[in-house]
Amino acid sequence: MDARASEGGLAAAAAARPAGPTVAVLAGLSLSHLLNDLIQSLLPAIYPLLKQTYHLDFGQIGLLTLAFQLTSSLLQPVVGLSTDRRPQPFSLAAGMLLSLAGLLMLSRASSFASLLVAAGLVGTGSAIFHPEASRVARLASGGRYGLAQSVFQVGGNAGTAIGPLLAAFIVVPHGQSSIAFFAVAALAGFVVLSLVGRWYRARLALAATRPRRAAGAGPAPSRPRVVATVAILLVLIFSKYFYMASFTSYFTFYLLHRFGVSVQESQVLLFVFLGAVAVGTVIGGPIGDRFGRKPVIWGSIVGVLPFTLALPHANLFWTVVLTVPIGLILASAMPAILVYAQELLPGRVGLVGGLFFGFAFGMGGLGAAVLGELADRTSIETVYTLCAFLPAIGLLAVFLPRVGGSVRGA
Template sequence: MTVLSGGHLAVDFASGSVPALIPFLTDKFHLGYALAALLLLAVTVSSSLVQPLFGLWSDRRGALWLIPGGTILGAVGVGFAAISPYYPLVLVLVLAGGLGVAAFHPEGAKYAAYASGRKRASGMSYFNIGGNTGYALGAFVTGVLVGAMGLGGALLAMVPVAVCAGFLLRNVPYFATLAPAVGARAEATGEDDRHAMTLLGVVIALRSVPWFTLLAFVPLWEVSLGHSKADGNRLLFLMLLAGALGTLALGPVADRVGLRSTLVVSQALVPVLIVAFVFVGGVVGAIALMLVGVCVVGTFGVTMVLSHLYLPRHIGMASGLSVGLAMGIGGVAAVVLGAVADAIDLRLALTLSALPPLLGVVSALRLPRPRSVRQTLRPAAVD
């Protein structure tokens, strides 16, 4: 789990660097809010919307090489996107980096599930803490390096990610030992509940709308208030860091009080916290933004475990749908809100992003209790 979580940290470090690059690329190419959000959409589409395809590949054929291969592609794509002289080429390279992120997640999450044992929410939290910490560090470190060295600093930031890819490649034979034998895998398999998975996908997509909007616009919002790009990136880092810490906190809570209960409560808090961030601001707004990170990022592991329980026959596909497709839909909505920001103002766009989680609460309350599955895939608490 430590090695898999470390790989998750590396690949999401590359992904998390993109929001930090947006203010600098906005200045370089003189972009409006919509085109700035398109950069985030590019990495979101490639890293999220295509994940179910990699998940299907993982379930049918197995593809352990995607773990190191996806990591190195993420580093190369994002690093060279930062120094590209043309905006269309930036989009192409960001798309390529996102494909690397998409390749890693379903296979990595599947083997993390194998390593989790009975405490699935806690186990997947350990896996996700790597990704969430990596995303936060990517936004912070890349922002610092680019601020000090120019956009070439992002290429330097990707060097450790490439080194980690080599380490993951050496550990591929060990990962293979985590997979259960064919007979045990069949014994641990339950029945897929596609309706429940669809409902969960709606919850995740609605939760992702404000998340991707904040990722794209928190630094630009701070700049609009008269603060520096560095101030905006620091605030973004605090939101992501709080989310990473929330992952460790909410995993054990979900194992104890139930997956669905944890998801409903956290979803209900998000709209209030976003309104506090936008209209109160200051220290209170910063704390509210950090708590948004806890409520959204902290439940990534919860929704991933639920997806595995709803689709026990297709764990790779479940990971691709919950981490990928549903999240990607939220990224598309962020571009729409970017257009609202261009047409009216950024405050309205951020405020509108608080509405979808309210609908998400309704959908979360309708989630059925997952059918229990046997052996190591059985969770401690599913209510």
């Protein structure tokens, strides 16, 4: 089954269900995304603990993130391309089991090499989860694609935000072995995704009994135009996630070094930023459904620039205040970018999910490694001074063409 045939089958499945989003499925995807990303967020959340225990430098901290992010980013497009051709309803649950294995290994790791392997296992689980989950979210959207992607993605953002808090109050006081406690989250995610897989399998079976319809209408853009547009979108994701890496991997160190806060206080303040990221993800998709993808993409990335430029010069109070609009505005772009790319490449939902989530994670990992070396050679403050200019790359969004033939695709 090729990609367009698979998409035609999904269209038939979509036609078989009532109009409007399938709320239970979207809720299950969002909850499982929360649990999946909560597990992933434990690794950067315990960096201060690992740094002290294993006497790591910032470069090694960056390599840990790189091991997780590159495993995820390199595999995701492969998984997405494969599931475009042959959807795998229960691959979601299988990915969660791999994350569980990585989590348990992380709790028992006794060397830097074993930490790297554990990070890679969690990354592999993520690579399997994201492309197919993104496809199921679109299938369950009832045509409200931006809303569905926001609901799906906000679960991940919420998990990323909650993880550091749980690490601060569970792992930091009780040590590395207490990470095993979070196996409960992985098992819960496995159960939820097994139920989602059953729904997905039933829809695919129903689709096989119905005539396939075309995935889209209207003339397709030329191949060079598609390639150029995808390149612009990937550059925008580079600016977003490279900057985000400065927060997810090093914001706690920045707060500790510059303002002298405690480890637990730094985790709480990181939660403020990540909570704002979750809210931004929620509002980005519906606004894109209403006003178009391109305005959201352009405004969310460039609009954050004044706040990022001010951050390195702020005191502790204003640093915390500025992280709220930074997280809110920056995160609103991702649902719009993903749906825009899906409309640009009809029939390639899995590939789009794998490519864009994978590239985002890869840029986060590369950013963590590069910024870690920069911090070692200069200072952690220099990292935030230089990263403040990254959102200016969002000006490239003005070159994005209209897609979808309406303001919703604009």
